[in-house]
Amino acid sequence: MAITIRDVAKKAGVGLGTVSRVLNQSPQVRDVTRQRVLDAIDELDYSPSPIARRLSLGKTHTIAAIIPFFTRPAAVERLRGVTYSISGTEYDLIVADIETPERRVAAFKELARRERVDGVLIISLPFSEKDAEHFKKSGIPLVIIDVNDPILHDFNRIVVDDIEGGRKAVQHLLDLGHTNIGYISDVLEEPFPFSASRARFTGYCQALEAAGLNPRPDLHRHGEHSRSDAKIIAAEMLRMVDRPTAIFAASDTQAFGVLEAAREIGLRVPEDLSVVGYDNVEIAEHLGLTTVQQLLIESGEKGVRLLLEVMEDPLREPECEILPSELIIRNTTAPHS
Amino acid sequence: MAITIRDVAKKAGVGLGTVSRVLNQSPQVRDVTRQRVLDAIDELDYSPSPIARRLSLGKTHTIAAIIPFFTRPAAVERLRGVTYSISGTEYDLIVADIETPERRVAAFKELARRERVDGVLIISLPFSEKDAEHFKKSGIPLVIIDVNDPILHDFNRIVVDDIEGGRKAVQHLLDLGHTNIGYISDVLEEPFPFSASRARFTGYCQALEAAGLNPRPDLHRHGEHSRSDAKIIAAEMLRMVDRPTAIFAASDTQAFGVLEAAREIGLRVPEDLSVVGYDNVEIAEHLGLTTVQQLLIESGEKGVRLLLEVMEDPLREPECEILPSELIIRNTTAPHS
C-alpha cells in the first residue's frame, strides 16, 4: 500500500540500509549515492513511517501535556508556550485536558507511561504524595509547571513564587490603606486542591500579619474556579455589615466575578471596593484590572526546554526555576477612603 | 528493560499469541487461561506498547487537530469540545497550534499524512484550492470545522452559517435605527484569509442592501485579529466626521478593541455607539457585549464524532452540518438617537 523504505532502495538500486543512512544524515554515504537515493525519495514522494521508526528506536517521540486548559484560562497561555517551543523539535505533543479529579488520575496512570510518551509536562494540576511517589518510581522524565508544593522538592519544575505574589497583591492593598481585605479562591482542600491558591493565601496571611493584622476567617471564601461562583461568594462577603473594602482574588477569572458582584450590589470599583486579580490574562488589560502578572508563555517554553534536557540526561539534578511575578497596577484599586 | 508480551506469556505459561488474544478481547480463550493471563499481567504491571501495536495494526491511533488556538480565542473552546469527545476513545490527540501561514503550510504537509495520523481536524483555518486538492488526493480522513468556503463543498464539515450570522447582527442594528454601520474584521485577503470574516462581511452587505442601504467603503476596515489592532482601526473610523453610530465586529476580541477605542475617544456605549461582536466567548457575558453566539464546544464534539465515522467508512458521502447561530442582545447596543 504505502510506499516503504524498501521501494526507495529498489528504485535507487541500493540496499535499504543505505536509504536509512541518508534518511538519518549519516555522513558515511558517497555523495552520488546519496543523490540517487534522494531522487528516488522525491519521485516516490516517500516519507518514512514515524511509527516504525519509533518502534525501532524505542522512543515514542511524543511528549504529553496534562493540563486543565479549559477550567484555567491562564493555562491556555502556558500551553501556547509549550506548543511554541515544541514545534521545531521532532516531538509530537499530545494534550490531555483535565477537568475532573478522575480524569487527572486516569491521565497520570495511563498516559504518563514510558510506553506512551518520552516525557511528561504537568501543568497547574494538584499533586498528591501518592502521585509524587508514582512518578518517582516510574522514572519517566517529568517537568511540572506551576505547581508549588513542598512535596515536589525533588522534581523538575518551573514555578512562580505564589506566596510572594499573594503578598505583593495584599501589600499593595495595605499600602492603599485597606485593612479589611477579603480573599477569594478555589477550594483549598481535596478533592482538587490547586496549590497556587493555597500559596497565594499564605502570602495573603503573611502580608496581613506583617502589618500587624489578623486574617479574619469570614473574609476568605472558596468556591469553584469560575466567574459565576466567585460572584456568588463575593456577593455574600460584600453584603456583610463589616464588609471588606478590598478583595484579592486568586485568579483574574475570579476577580471578574468579584467585579460583577460589586456592580450588582451597587458598589463602585475602585471607589467603594478595590479588587486585585492574579495572572494578567489577556482581557485583564482591557478591563483595567489590577493584577499580578505571571510569565505564562515563558513558563511553557521553559518547561519544554527543561524537559528536553531531562530526557537527554535523566539523572541530572532536579531543577526548580522560579519565575518572577509582578504587580500590575491598573484601575480597580484605589486608596481606602 | 520494559516488560513485554513475551514476559507475560512466559509467566502465565502460555504462548504469546494467547496473551495477545486476551488483550484484544478475543472470545476464543478459555476462561481459566484468560484468568491466568490476566493475573500475570497484573503481577507484572504490564501494559502493551501502543507503538508496536500501531505498527502491527497499520494504524496510528492518533488524530491531529490543526488550529490557530492562540490567535483565535474562540478556537480554544472548539478545541475543548474536541478533547472532550476524544477522551474516551482509544485515540490520542495531537494538536498543532498555527500562528503563521508558514506553519499552516507545514502542518498541512507534514502532519496531515497517513503515516502520522489516522485522521485530521482542521479548525478555523483558511483553505486554498491547492490545499483542497492536496487533501482530496491524499485521501486522509478529514473534517473541517468552522471554515465555510464554496471550494470545500465536498469535504466533511461542521460550520455555522456566517453569512446569516452577520446578517442577524446587522439587522439588529438596523432595527435599532442605525444606518451608518461599520464593519471591522481581519484582513479578507491573502495571505491568511479567514473565511468566516468574509462570510460575515457578506452578511453585513446583504442586510444593508436588503434595507436599501449601500455599504459605505469607508466603513469597513481590516486589521490583524487582535484587540489592539481593532482598537486602532476603530479609532480611525470613529474619528471621521461622518462616523458610524454602530459597529459590527467580526469577533468578540475585535469588539473589545472597538469598545476601547470608544472609551478613549469619549464615546459612550451604547448611547453614542452600538457595538456587536461575534462568538460569545466566555468573557463577553461579563462585559455585557451584544454578540452572535456560536455553538463552539459542540462544533468540536461533532467534528470528532464525524471524523470517527469518516475514518470508519472513508467512502461515505461528504457531509456538512450547519450549526445554528443566535443573536444575544446585551447592553452594548441601543436605539440610534
Next chain:
DNA sequence: CTGTTAGCGCCTTCAA
C-alpha cells in the same frame, strides 16, 4: 562506503 541481517513488540494467520 554499502548490502545484509537481526531485532523493536505486537497482531494474525496457520497448524496442531
Next chain:
DNA sequence: TTGAAGGCGCTAACAG
C-alpha cells in the same frame, strides 16, 4: 482452544 511463525517499516550492528 492454543502455540508457533511471519510480518508491520525501520534502525543499527556486522560484514565485506
